Amino acid sequence: MLSSRDFRLALRFALREMRGGLSGFLIFIACIALGVGAIGGVNSVARAITLGVSNQGQSLLGGDLRFELNQREVTEAERGFLTGLGEVADSANMRSMARVMDETDQTLVELKAVDQAYPLYGTLRTEPALSHADLFGERNGVYGAAAPDILFQRLGLKVGDSLKLGGSTFELRAQILEEPDLISDGFGFAPRLMVSLDGMRASGLIQPGSLIEHAYKVRLAQGASEGAITTAREQATQQFPQAGWSIRSRLNAAPSLSSNIERFSQFLTLVGLTALVVGGVGVANAVRAYLDAKRPVIATFKSLGASGGFVFALYLIQILIIAAVGVAIGLLIAVAMPFAASAALQGVLPVPTQGGVYPGALMLGAVFGILVTLVFALLPLGRARDIPATALFREMGFEQRGWPRLIYVASAAGIAVVLAGLAIALSFDRKVATIFIAAMVFSFLVLRAVGALVQWLARRSPRVRSTALRLAVGNIHRPGALTPSVVLSLGLGLTLLVTLALIDGNLRREISGNLPERAPNFFFVDIQSSEIEDFSSLISRESPDGKLVRVPMLRGRIMALNGVEVSKVQVPPEGAWVLRGDRGLTYAQNIPENGSLAEGEWWPADYSGEPLVSFAAQEARELGLKVGDTLTVNVLGRDVTARIANLRNVQWESMGINFVMVFSPNTFAGAPHAWLATLLESNxxxxxxxxxxxxxxxxxxGVTSVRVKEALDIVNKLVGQLGTAIRAAAAVALIASVLVLAGALAAGNRARTHDAVVLKTLGATRKTLITAFSLEYLLIGLATAIFALFAGNTAAWFVIANIMKLPWRFLPDVAASTILIALVLTVGIGLIGTWRVLGQKAAPVLRTL
Known part of the structure; x- marks a missing residue:
């Protein structure tokens, strides 16, 4: 333990020694800055979006409170309650088919009907700008409509043209430029078409059982507090326990977007942490190289009576100061990212993102940067502490073996645990974060073992006649070899890239290749019970070789599990989607053909007892449900409690008709509903x-037809955009790997210079040395690429086959590109660093031996 006097002395010497600048620490600083900038910047952007949603919550939601109902409108009592809260705006959303006037072309649209109070907050911007009456009102029996430019382009229409919707004609009177509450309606696969509520009713699209969502947005009294909003929600739940409505407030206007942003920022934070850990290897290399250069200074300090603790403190202070420089640069990058993202995301996300400084996000990046520095710097500093002055004067380098004192090992391990715990604790999905951290630690240990194995194999390889190859093999296993650093740093970056590339490749292959072959050609929605037979006959005539599958369909919300309200049930994130929002429901006498029983028994065809339900097996496990449990669903404003009779394996990837819940036929006897159908025609x-x-x-x-190929094209485009963003993020880790590789070469240049000069003195030519160095880098890069391929394939297989439940396939092009990248990086950067070494004059170097 240093006294305050010794600490002040160590600080003074540390600052004095640093007057020479930061030479030799540029890689160190770059690695820390890169990781800190990635973590701080990603979290700053996420918080900028989240803050934008929060600040504009009223406009994005369309009110202070939003009550949503499926397949029914509010009752008079419910309407009275809502109007008692404040001003109410009604809207309705459904999918339908819009047709040009001669009916030669049509397209799926996301239909939104609004009343005269819309919008309560924000502004509906159109071109030309019109009042509600002029935009949507009736003229000579024709209602008005507005749509974004994409619908005009898709149907080849212009403002003033007309189209058909259901049984009515609508005139397109304006183009939508900005829809304030667009994001609260959720993601749509089709263009928006906005009409009035009167216009929607006149179209005949609203039928018993139609899949329509009614939204009632309420504007509370001006200045209503969060407490008032909470009170209103509680009153709605207490007074109307069976309403089955979903209630959102301005405090959480876009929950799906917010959760997706959190998930994506968590992933990118973990990628940034990976880059930091990879950079930590560069920190360790830089510290070792720096201490090696300071060997005479350290020996002098110890000869003059300085304690090991004094030496440790002196150089720890210097390392932390240098790390602070890297952190500061990283924070500047992080501060700039929200401003850049604000411009880049403006046309992508309908959310107001604005630049700003977010101390919490910046603090997270800074803390991670300092912790990683300490983890990787303590061990080499601990070794330097215990080396006697006599050894320092005799030895040529800092290549001592063995571990430093236990306190330094324990401190480094403890800080690493704190680092991992912090990353997990601050994650949106702690299970995913834990798996990621565990995989990174495991990869780190395995890569160390791979590096040692490569050196062991090189040490025991047979003697070869080629001088260059013999030198290359010797360089791989000699003391101070680059092998461990190169394998470790480059291996982590390449493994991450291989994993993401294989996941992206398999998803693209499934969506654009295998899935369309198995998926039906069409989904048909909102087929009325009175039309189902005529519809089936038409399909039989038009597609005699096609296979039509039809099922009844309702929508309902799970309200309780085993009598416990879902809001009070703790479920893992992977199962929470089942309880969030409304789910499609059906009933059936027999087991669906694309499912199989996993547990329990199916009900008899003439069953008439208590309501029973068949639940998807995987989702049941995620929710902690088993055969015999009960669940309560709200359908058409009525709570129905059913007992789980069996669990069912569901093939979601088939894209056929699948439901989480299939009920016994007696459960919804007499309930109005529509039908859902699929058509498969392979030829x-x-x-x-x-x-x-x-x-x-x-x-x-009135029937909504969804062409599966068009939907898959949209999904494939989204997957491509997401894959590009993820690979770009993963490239941060690869850049860190390249920096560490360059740093490792720089750290080893001193020993390599001595080797090259001695070999040249003994008669080796420059060609021989270049060949030897090239072969060395080639062998190390090949070993690293083989590991990255194996580890990346394993990780990607686990994600695709076990998490996404999709077919897995090895992609040779990814393997080839991985090997090529590894070899280009190791050989290319290695030769760049070596070229200067080969140009050194022999005499100055020989004098120092």
Missing amino acids: ATNADEAQLLNTVTRTFP
């Missing part, structure tokens, strides 16, 4: 599908 051409779509739309204008 149908694009022209056949277009003709069928046109025929169905003209004959049954």
Whole structure:
């Protein structure tokens, strides 16, 4: 333990020694800055978006409170309660088919109907700017409509043209430029079409059982507090326990977006942490190289009576000061990222993002940067503490073996545990974060073992005749070899890239290749019970070789599990989606053909007892449900409690008709509902599908037809954009790997210079040395690439096959590109660093031996 006097002395010497500048620490600083900038910047952007949602919550939600109901409107009592809270704006959302006037073309649209009070907050911007009456009102029996530019382009229309919707004609009177509450309606696969509520009712699209969502947005008294909002929600739940409505407030206007932003920022934070850990290897290399250069100074200090603790404190102070420089640069990068993201995301997210400084996010990056520095700097500093002055004067380098004192090992391990615990504790999904951290630690240990194995194999390899190859093999296992550092740093970065590339490649292959072959050609929604037989007959005539599957469909919300309200049930994030929002429901006498029983028994065909339900097996496990448990669902404003009779394996990847919950037929006897159908015709051409779509739309204008190929194209585009963003983020870790590789080469240049000069003195030519160094880097890079391929394939297989439940396939192009990247980086950077070494004059170097 140093006294305050010794500490002040160590600080004075540390500052004095640093007058020479930061030479030799540029890689150190770059690694820390890169990781800190990535972590601080990603979290700053996430908080900027979240803050934008929070600040604009009223406009994004469309009110202070939003009550949503499926397949029904509010009762008079419920309406009275809502109007008692404040001003109410009604809207309704559903999917439908919009057709050009001659019915030669049509497209799926996200239909939104609004009343005269819309919008309560924000502004609906259109071109031209019109009042509600002029925009949506009736003129000569034709209602008005507005749509974004994409709908005009898709149907080849312009402002003033008309289109058909259901049984009515609508005039497109304006183009939508900005819809204030767009994000609160959720993500849509089709263009928006906005009409009035009167216009929607006149179209005949609203039928018993239609899949329509009614939203009632309430503006509370001006200045209403968060407490008032909470009180209103509680009153709504208490007074109308069976309403089954979903209630959102301005405090959480876009929960899906917020949770997705949190998940994505968590992933990018973990990637940034990986970059920091990779950079930590560079920190360790830089510290070792620095201490090696300071060997005479350390020996002098000890010869003059300085204690080991004094030496440790002196150089720890210097390392922390240098780390602070890297952290400061990283924080400057992080501060700039929200401003850059604000401009980049403006046309992508309908959320007001604004630049700003977010201390919490910056503090997180800074703390991670300092902790990583300490983890990787303590061990080499601890070794320097215990080396006697006589050894320092005799030895040529800091290549001592063995571990430092236990206190330094324990301190480094303890800080590493704190680092991992902090990353997990601050994560949105702690399970995923734990797996990620565990995988990173495991990869770190395995890569150390791989480096040792490569050296062991090189040490025991047979003697070869080639001088260059013999030198290369010797360089791989000699004391102070680059092998451990290169394998460790480059291996982590390449493994991450391989994993993400294989996941992205398999997803793209599944969506664009295998999935369309198995998926149906069409989904048909909102087929009325009175139309189902005529609809089936039409499909049989138009597609005689097609397979039509039809099932009844309702929508309901899970209200309770085993009598406990879902709001009080703790479930893991992977299962929470089942309880969030409304789910599609059906009933059936027999087991669905694309499912199989996992546990329990199916009910008899003539069953008439208590309501029973078949639950998807995987989702049941995630929710902690088992056969015999009960769940309560709200359907059409009525709570229904059913007992789980069996668990069912569901093939979600088939894209056929699948439901989490299938009820016994007696459960919804007499309840109004529509039908859902799929059509599979493997030999149908694009022209056949277009003709069928046109025929169905003209004959049954109220039926919504979804062409699966078009939906898959949109999904494939989204997956591509997401994959590009993820690979760009993962490239941060690879850049850190390259920096560490360059740093390792720089740290080893002194020993390599001595080797090159001695070999040249003994007759070795420059060609021989370049060949030897090239072969050395080639062998190390190849070993690293092989590990990265194996580890990346294993990780990607686990994600695709076990988490996403999709077919897995090895992709040779990813393997080839990985090997190529590894070899180019190791050989290229290695030769760049070596070229200067080969140009050294022999005499000055020989004098120092």
